[in-house]
Amino acid sequence: MENLSEAAYAYLLLVPAFFFITLVAFYPLLDTLRLSFIVEGARGTEPTIGLENYIDLLTGSALISRQVLDVGFTAAFPFIELGSPFFRQALFVTITFAIVSVLLETLIGFGQALVLDKEFKGRRWVRVAIIIPWAIPVVIQAMIFYLLFQPTVGFGSELMQALGIFGSTPLANSRDSFIIVLVADVWKTSAFMALLILAGLQSVDRSLYDVAKVSGASPWQRFKMITLPLVLPALIVAMLFRTMDAMRVYGIIDATAGCSTVPSLTCVVVDAVFATRQFGIAAAAAFFTAVVIGAFISIYLLFFADSDGGYF
Numbered sequence: 161m162e163n164l165s166e167a168a169y170a171y172l173l174l175v176p177a178f179f180f181i182t183l184v185a186f187y188p189l190l191d192t193l194r195l196s197f198i199v200e201g202a203r204g205t206e207p208t209i210g211l212e213n214y215i216d217l218l219t220g221s222a223l224i225s226r227q228v229l230d231v232g233f234t235a236a237f238p239f240i241e242l243g244s245p246f247f248r249q250a251l252f253v254t255i256t257f258a259i260v261s262v263l264l265e266t267l268i269g270f271g272q273a274l275v276l277d278k279e280f281k282g283r284r285w286v287r288v289a290i291i292i293p294w295a296i297p298v299v300i301q302a303m304i305f306y307l308l309f310q311p312t313v314g315f316g317s318e319l320m321q322a323l324g325i326f327g328s329t330p331l332a333n334s335r336d337s338f339i340i341v342l343v344a345d346v347w348k349t350s351a352f353m354a355l356l357i358l359a360g361l362q363s364v365d366r367s368l369y370d371v372a373k374v375s376g377a378s379p380w381q382r383f384k385m386i387t388l389p390l391v392l393p394a395l396i397v398a399m400l401f402r403t404m405d406a407m408r409v410y411g412i413i414d415a416t417a418g419c420s421t422v423p424s425l426t427c428v429v430v431d432a433v434f435a436t437r438q439f440g441i442a443a444a445a446a447f448f449t450a451v452v453i454g455a456f457i458s459i460y461l462l463f464f465a466d467s468d469g470g471y472f
Contacts, residue, residue: 360394
């Protein structure tokens with residue numbers, strides 16, 4: 161081991177981690193890929209059907225043939241056709257949810273982090289107040305918004321109807337339900353973004369701001385030239401984690417509006433397993449979801465790679 165190079169020694173130390181990652185992550189993923197190419201049966205006797213499960217997913221012949229998205233949703237998002245296959249609806253909803261929710265959570269979380277980074281009286285209590293939504297379990301959070309927009313229970317439905325935003329039963333149509341689920345997710349996870357970004361902000365050398373002030377830099381110039389570049393690694397890591405989590409969204413949808421109103425890729429997997437008992441279809445949907453998440457991660461890594469080949 162003494163004759164190993166520094167790089168080879170580093171890789172050697174990573175071997176146990178690679179072993180456990182392969183055991184708990186890569187092997188199940190590969191087995192899911194294997195299952196997506198077969199028809200269910202006793203292990204070792206299943207006939208291979210190639211890409212048929214994936215074709216059935218995209219054409220809509222695999223799962224229950226149902227129209228989930230309504231006219232209001234397709235009018236707001238004309239890129240998806242009314243009555244398109246359930247899987248394609250779920251794919252569109254998932255990607256839209258991930259992009260919009262992560263964008264809003266990043267902006268709100270960044271604003272919260274900038275406030276919490278300042279010195280003011282009661283800052284400790286403000287930090288606790290911001291963390292509370294993130295600490296609430298997903299099911300409880302979903303029930304809060306579910307009851308809030310029940311016409312006979314909460315005031316949210318009447319308020320939004322009076323403002324002309326929602327209809328009389330917002331949880332019964334996909335457009336209004338999508339907005340409710342989106343707001344619920346942003347309300348909860350903006351605190352997660354704020355905490356990660358705050359950690360990056362507090363690692364910035366404060367003397368840089370003093371030098372910038374003496375040089376006559378405006379607040380915007382200090383933010384643009386000091387804060388944003390130095391906090392960017394923490395910001396990208398936070399966005400990466402949230403994007404992966406948003407692509408797997410299920411609990412908040414199922415407990416608030418239901419997959420029959422707001423479909424997601426995870427809803428397709430659960431529906432295929434428990435509603436139609438099509439395990440090959442479920443495996444295909446699960447592996448496709450993993451591929452989509454991997455594509456988003458690759459975009460992050462490629463977009464934020466520096467000139468030296470490193471990241472962030």
